[in-house]
Amino acid sequence: MIHKILDKNNQEEVTSLFTSVFTSSEGEKEGRLIGILASKLSSGTDNEEIICFGTYEEGSIIGAIFFTSLRFNQDIQVYMLAPVAVSTKHQGKGVGQALINYGLNELKNRSVAVAITYGDPSFYSKVGFQALSENVIQAPLKLSMPEGWLGQSLTEEPIPTINERPTCVKEFDDPVYW
Numbered sequence: 001m002i003h004k005i006l007d008k009n010n011q012e013e014v015t016s017l018f019t020s021v022f023t024s025s026e027g028e029k030e031g032r033l034i035g036i037l038a039s040k041l042s043s044g045t046d047n048e049e050i051i052c053f054g055t056y057e058e059g060s061i062i063g064a065i066f067f068t069s070l071r072f073n074q075d076i077q078v079y080m081l082a083p084v085a086v087s088t089k090h091q092g093k094g095v096g097q098a099l100i101n102y103g104l105n106e107l108k109n110r111s112v113a114v115a116i117t118y119g120d121p122s123f124y125s126k127v128g129f130q131a132l133s134e135n136v137i138q139a140p141l142k143l144s145m146p147e148g149w150l151g152q153s154l155t156e157e158p159i160p161t162i163n164e165r166p167t168c169v170k171e172f173d174d175p176v177y178w
């Protein structure tokens with residue numbers, strides 16, 4: 001199993017991974033929605049505002065993850081982890097946690113202060129995320145499941161309180177994802 005930083009050239013395999021994984025786990029409609037999101041994120045991947053990492057086994061992609069920047073007026077680097085997918089066949093074997101930990105480590109090396117995600121606390125708590133109050137860091141759009149707003153500090157310091165609403169990358173700027 002190897003991890004790699006991906007770019008626009010990986011768009012096709014990344015899109016097909018997200019479409020098939022989310023179709024299997026959430027149904028056809030969600031599969032299509034997340035497939036389109038992954039395709040747009042992939043074509044916008046610049047390794048700065050949109051970062052994509054992949055896991056490969058025997059030359060095939062078996063996992064992928066996106067981190068996108070949440071922008072504030074003040075000088076702090078915050079990234080949001082979403083979405084992540086591990087191929088159906090390879091789920092439940094530690095691939096997802098290894099890929100997320102690889103990604104978080106890359107962000108630490110880039111001096112990112114905070115990682116945020118929006119999802120199932122029981123899974124994301126395994127890789128260091130805890131419930132995050134919007135009194136500390138607000139979501140860019142209104143959350144339909146505030147209990148899924150999660151964060152972790154990537155420094156020695158606790159997550160700082162930021163008194164402004166961030167903007168997300170344009171690919172996520174749609175209430176359907178929130």
Ligand SMILES: CC(C)(COP(=O)(O)OP(=O)(O)OC[C@H]1O[C@@H](n2cnc3c(N)ncnc32)[C@H](O)[C@@H]1OP(=O)(O)O)[C@@H](O)C(=O)NCCC(=O)NCCS
Pocket residue numbers: 021022025082083084085086087090091092093094095096097098119120122123126
């Ligand atoms: C969620 C996902 C990325 C996890 O990757 P994975 O390689 O299967 O996970 P790992 O093997 O590293 O970790 C498995 C652990 O997470 C838990 N887990 C896996 N998927 C979970 C989910 N959807 N919800 C809650 N817990 C989950 C398992 O119970 C397991 O716990 P255990 O180690 O205590 O038994 C993968 O299952 C997946 O792609 N699922 C479908 C798409 C999805 O839901 N993506 C996340 C939302 S963006």
